Amino acid sequence: MDPKLLAARDVLERVDRRLLDPESDAIVWPTGFALLDGELGGGLRAGTLTLLAGAQGQGKTTFAFQMARHAARSGRPVVLLSFELEAETLLQKAISAAAAERSSSTRSALTVQDVRAAFEASDNTGIGLPERLSEHPGGIDALTAVTQYAPQLYIHRSTSTQTTLDVIRAAVKDVLVEQGVAPLVLVDYLQKVCMPDHLSEEEQVTRVTEGLKDLSIEFECPVVAISASDRAGLEPGTRMRARNMRGSTSLAYEADVVLILSSKSDVVARHHLMYAANDGAHFKEWSVLTIEKNRSGRTGGELEFRKQFEWGRFVAEGQYVSEKLVDERIYTE
Numbered sequence: 001m002d003p004k005l006l007a008a009r010d011v012l013e014r015v016d017r018r019l020l021d022p023e024s025d026a027i028v029w030p031t032g033f034a035l036l037d038g039e040l041g042g043g044l045r046a047g048t049l050t051l052l053a054g055a056q057g058q059g060k061t062t063f064a065f066q067m068a069r070h071a072a073r074s075g076r077p078v079v080l081l082s083f084e085l086e087a088e089t090l091l092q093k094a095i096s097a098a099a100a101e102r103s104s105s106t107r108s109a110l111t112v113q114d115v116r117a118a119f120e121a122s123d124n125t126g127i128g129l130p131e132r133l134s135e136h137p138g139g140i141d142a143l144t145a146v147t148q149y150a151p152q153l154y155i156h157r158s159t160s161t162q163t164t165l166d167v168i169r170a171a172v173k174d175v176l177v178e179q180g181v182a183p184l185v186l187v188d189y190l191q192k193v194c195m196p197d198h199l200s201e202e203e204q205v206t207r208v209t210e211g212l213k214d215l216s217i218e219f220e221c222p223v224v225a226i227s228a229s230d231r232a233g234l235e236p237g238t239r240m241r242a243r244n245m246r247g248s249t250s251l252a253y254e255a256d257v258v259l260i261l262s263s264k265s266d267v268v269a270r271h272h273l274m275y276a277a278n279d280g281a282h283f284k285e286w287s288v289l290t291i292e293k294n295r296s297g298r299t300g301g302e303l304e305f306r307k308q309f310e311w312g313r314f315v316a317e318g319q320y321v322s323e324k325l326v327d328e329r330i331y332t333e
């Protein structure tokens with residue numbers, strides 16, 4: 001019989017088995033951003049595709065990697081297909097973020113730049129990483145924290161000339177075999193997945209999106225893919241929407257959840273900028289995460305998180321946006 005053809009009785013038995021055995025496969029992966037988890041009914045769900053979009057430099061990688069670290073810290077395997085950053089660069093961010101999380105004053109926590117300097121030291125003194133990081137307050141604790149969840153975190157250095165959907169599938173399978181449970185899969189980013197050249201960009205993006213959705217169903221895991229914006233979405237003065245994702249209308253159609261990251265100063269309504277002089281600066285420190293699509297809950301939620309990019313993170317405790325946001329054009333002088 002087709003394994004995808006399920007008797008409802010078997011489904012109910014499976015739910016019961018899962019509830020009785022806490023070690024069994026999870027179906028919801030909390031993101032670690034409590035407000036977002038609330039909106040998503042607990043977090044990222046097995047068998048779903050989430051798209052995380054935003055203009056360049058808005059913090060998509062930072063946000064996705066923070067979700068990855070949270071899952072790994074909770075003991076869940078994660079595989080990050082990284083088309084953009086080297087594994088070492090990501091781990092520099094992880095160590096700095098861990099230092100900021102542990103520090104009562106973020107300003108004194110070691111920055112990504114401090115960690116990079118330790119990773120790349122070329123003084124030939126034979127001093128290892130722990131000793132170098134111990135020169136900074138909290139450096140060793142941060143390294144220890146990352147080392148503790150590191151066994152669950154896999155980074156695949158992906159390239160647009162070689163990393164096809166089959167390669168991604170094989171990587172997910174490798175992690176499943178090694179860890180015994182399916183991982184959270186993060187793709188950074190979708191438009192870079194290698195596809196045959198003869199297809200148009202629209203066809204390529206459609207196939208990748210469908211392939212990633214299939215992957216989430218096949219492995220019963222959540223897949224999160226970062227999506228680049230098209231040129232309109234990149235134009236200054238425009239609030240990016242799901243339709244501005246680059247390549248295909250099928251992107252938003254296939255996805256179960258669509259999240260858009262914007263800088264708050266770019267999307268807040270004009271009157272807030274005009275009448276609250278101090279808030280103008282304050283808005284630059286925050287990113288707005290709009291839930292544009294949500295198959296398992298409310299859509300349209302607007303959350304905001306404080307940026308701490310020097311420490312490779314957002315402050316996980318966010319808040320609901322209280323100001324009015326623009327729909328399309330924003331105030332530009």
Ligand SMILES: Nc1ncnc2c1ncn2[C@@H]1O[C@H](COP(=O)(O)OP(=O)(O)OP(=O)(O)O)[C@@H](O)[C@H]1O
Pocket residue numbers: 054055056057058059060061062063084112113309310311
């Ligand atoms: N060490 C650092 N200190 C301060 N800011 C940094 C540092 N490294 C990166 N940034 C900034 O942090 C922001 C978020 O970077 P991130 O890679 O998460 O964004 P992104 O939306 O994924 O970008 P892209 O579209 O280029 O992939 C960027 O604007 C980047 O310039």
